Amino acid sequence: MSNPTETDAAQERTAAPPTPPRPAEWWRSARRQWAAAAVLAAAACYAPFQLVPFHVFQLTMVLVYAVALLGLNLLVGHAGQISLGHGAFFAVGAYTAAILFDRWALPYPLTLPVAAGAAFLLGLAFGVPAMRLRGLYLALVTLAIAIFLVPLLKRFEELTGGSMGLTLAKPAPPAWSGLAEDQWLYFLTLVVAVAAFLLCVGLLRSRVGRALHAIRDNEGAAEVMGVRLSVHKTLAFAWSAMFAGTAGCLYTWVIGFVSPDSFTVNLSITLLAGLVVGGLGSLSGPVLGGLFVMFVPGIAQDINDAAPGVIFGLLIIAVMYVAPTGLAGLAGRLLRKIPRKE
Amino acid sequence: MTHLVVKDLTAGYGDARVLHGVGLTVGEGEICAILGPNGAGKTTLLRALSGMIRARGTVTLGGADLTGHPPDTLARQGVAHVPEGRGTFMPLTVEENLRLGAYVRRRGPELEADLDRIHGYFPVLKTRLKQAAGSLSGGEQQMLAIGRALMSRPRLLLLDEPSLGLAPLVTRELFRIVQAINAEERTTVVVVEQNAHLALGIAQQAHVLETGRIVLSGTAEEIRADEQVAQSYLGYRV
Numbered sequence: 185m186s187n188p189t190e191t192d193a194a195q196e197r198t199a200a201p202p203t204p205p206r207p208a209e210w211w212r213s214a215r216r217q218w219a220a221a222a223v224l225a226a227a228a229c230y231a232p233f234q235l236v237p238f239h240v241f242q243l244t245m246v247l248v249y250a251v252a253l254l255g256l257n258l259l260v261g262h263a264g265q266i267s268l269g270h271g272a273f274f275a276v277g278a279y280t281a282a283i284l285f286d287r288w289a290l291p292y293p294l295t296l297p298v299a300a301g302a303a304f305l306l307g308l309a310f311g312v313p314a315m316r317l318r319g320l321y322l323a324l325v326t327l328a329i330a331i332f333l334v335p336l337l338k339r340f341e342e343l344t345g346g347s348m349g350l351t352l353a354k355p356a357p358p359a360w361s362g363l364a365e366d367q368w369l370y371f372l373t374l375v376v377a378v379a380a381f382l383l384c385v386g387l388l389r390s391r392v393g394r395a396l397h398a399i400r401d402n403e404g405a406a407e408v409m410g411v412r413l414s415v416h417k418t419l420a421f422a423w424s425a426m427f428a429g430t431a432g433c434l435y436t437w438v439i440g441f442v443s444p445d446s447f448t449v450n451l452s453i454t455l456l457a458g459l460v461v462g463g464l465g466s467l468s469g470p471v472l473g474g475l476f477v478m479f480v481p482g483i484a485q486d487i488n489d490a491a492p493g494v495i496f497g498l499l500i501i502a503v504m505y506v507a508p509t510g511l512a513g514l515a516g517r518l519l520r521k522i523p524r525k526e
Numbered sequence: 527m528t529h530l531v532v533k534d535l536t537a538g539y540g541d542a543r544v545l546h547g548v549g550l551t552v553g554e555g556e557i558c559a560i561l562g563p564n565g566a567g568k569t570t571l572l573r574a575l576s577g578m579i580r581a582r583g584t585v586t587l588g589g590a591d592l593t594g595h596p597p598d599t600l601a602r603q604g605v606a607h608v609p610e611g612r613g614t615f616m617p618l619t620v621e622e623n624l625r626l627g628a629y630v631r632r633r634g635p636e637l638e639a640d641l642d643r644i645h646g647y648f649p650v651l652k653t654r655l656k657q658a659a660g661s662l663s664g665g666e667q668q669m670l671a672i673g674r675a676l677m678s679r680p681r682l683l684l685l686d687e688p689s690l691g692l693a694p695l696v697t698r699e700l701f702r703i704v705q706a707i708n709a710e711e712r713t714t715v716v717v718v719e720q721n722a723h724l725a726l727g728i729a730q731q732a733h734v735l736e737t738g739r740i741v742l743s744g745t746a747e748e749i750r751a752d753e754q755v756a757q758s759y760l761g762y763r764v
């Protein structure tokens with residue numbers, strides 16, 4: 185969580201008078217970040233031993249969605265593109281894992297790289313239109329991917345199990361671990377999520393990240409600075425799809441069941457909404473967005489069983505009204521209100 | 527010794543042709559000013575030179591053919607373009623903007639030296655490194671844009687109306703720095719400028735562009751002495 189509110193901070197800086205950075209301040213903030221990370225890590229390892237299995241499962245699913253949102257954030261928040269079809273890449277990861285498991289009895293750890301790779305390649309293929317299209321046009325094409333997918337999955341019944349889907353055994357906890365199944369799945373997911381998070385941070389800090397930000401902020405200027413637009417726009421799609429595919433694979437591990445109706449257009453739209461509500465372009469946004477994707481549809485259902493969609497929509501509007509830069513931005517603002525000891 | 531050679535350059539947007547056979551040469555390490563009324567195609571000329579738009583004709587820099595290459599290739603060939611409106615990456619910090627300038631050079635120990643070099647020309651940037659570039663004043667953003675272009679160690683620097691929106695004092699300071707950069711680094715400069723006084727003050731030669739054609743070329747003194755130019759761009763009669 186090195187910088188939870190990049191965009192928010194940028195706005196803040198716009199208003200604030202220039203303050204040259206002080207090394208002491210930087211050191212203090214870096215120390216605070218490490219402390220926060222350590223507390224978070226401890227809590228993440230402690231939680232599954234305190235919660236009932238169903239809550240452990242819910243927490244696991246939050247992490248699964250967070251991984252998908254990490255990818256979507258890369259594309260939307262950092263590369264400035266849009267995708268209304270990320271549920272499709274998620275589904276490709278999920279189905280790749282399920283089919284490998286089901287047909288070839290591949291050991292489950294091996295399904296992860298294959299699922300990620302398949303989604304990466306598909307992302308690369310769909311990144312080509314992204315090179316030429318932008319804004320609403322790109323949104324429409326990506327939406328078409330999501331719409332296209334469900335009938336396609338139903339069509340290839342021998343492989344995908346058609347509308348019935350595929351039911352699989354979940355990865356069993358090894359005896360040495362002494363963990364229950366839900367705890368084992370949680371830690372598997374946690375390890376993958378942390379690795380995905382670090383990979384994403386590394387990517388953003390590298391030359392690639394700089395190129396993506398430049399394209400997002402000023403395409404023409406990026407181009408004359410030597411950034412290859414076509415390469416980076418396509419790769420942003422592919423990277424992003426890879427994270428979504430990884431999340432899809434985790435989904436298969438955790439749920440043990442895939443069916444076309446789990447991956448409708450609704451999923452894609454919920455993912456995008458979750459990211460925007462969580463905080464676009466921030467590091468904590470995907471985690472907050474994961475919470476949103478996991479819990480808010482259920483809450484909406486609880487409030488009004490007849491029209492969950494209406495409540496869901498109203499909740500999004502309410503959050504965006506209170507926190508226009510997403511929950512990450514709101515959290516950053518609240519944290520800054522807490523007086524600090526000197 | 528001629529460095530940049532442009533011959534019979536035509537370019538435009540879609541079906542609309544804006545440049546109709548522009549030709550000019552600039553000597554190595556020289557400053558060349560492009561004057562002309564609004565809509566003459568000055569910005570279009572620079573865009574064609576940096577590859578932002580497709581152009582026909584021939585462009586060579588130090589003997590190497592640059593015609594028809596995409597902008598990222600030209601950036602690697604040493605062409606740096608400070609676009610109209612500065613092209614600042616607003617949400618990024620000043621330092622990130624500057625580092626992006628060196629994007630084509632990959633990393634290296636010289637990068638830090640280059641940052642120091644830029645701070646030498648523009649001391650104000652050094653005090654703003656961690657600030658969002660969008661929060662700089664217009665003049666500071668222009669300095670940042672030029673500093674960023676220098677980070678690529680260009681052989682050819684294209685400046686599009688650096689004075690746009692700046693106070694006269696800041697503009698003069700900026701031109702003094704451009705002159706210093708040109709003198710110290712022997713960078714060839716093509717500058718498009720409305721403020722003909724200042725541009726002719728630092729340029730060795732100048733061209734007047736009207737409706738996509740060069741209608742007058744000469745040394746800075748010759749152009750300054752031209753009656754037509756004096757009336758149109760300098761605001762007085764000779």
Ligand SMILES: Nc1ncnc2c1ncn2[C@@H]1O[C@H](COP(=O)(O)OP(=O)(O)OP(=O)(O)O)[C@@H](O)[C@H]1O
Nearest residue numbers: 539542544562563564565566567568569570571610
């Ligand atoms: N992106 C564009 N798409 C279509 N036409 C354009 C575009 N940019 C410029 N033009 C047209 O090209 C012509 C030349 O424009 P250009 O920007 O090169 O003029 P200029 O000499 O730089 O003018 P100014 O001094 O106002 O900046 C104008 O007629 C303009 O309408």
Ligand SMILES: [Mg+2]
Nearest residue numbers: 568569570610
């Ligand atoms: Mg112009």
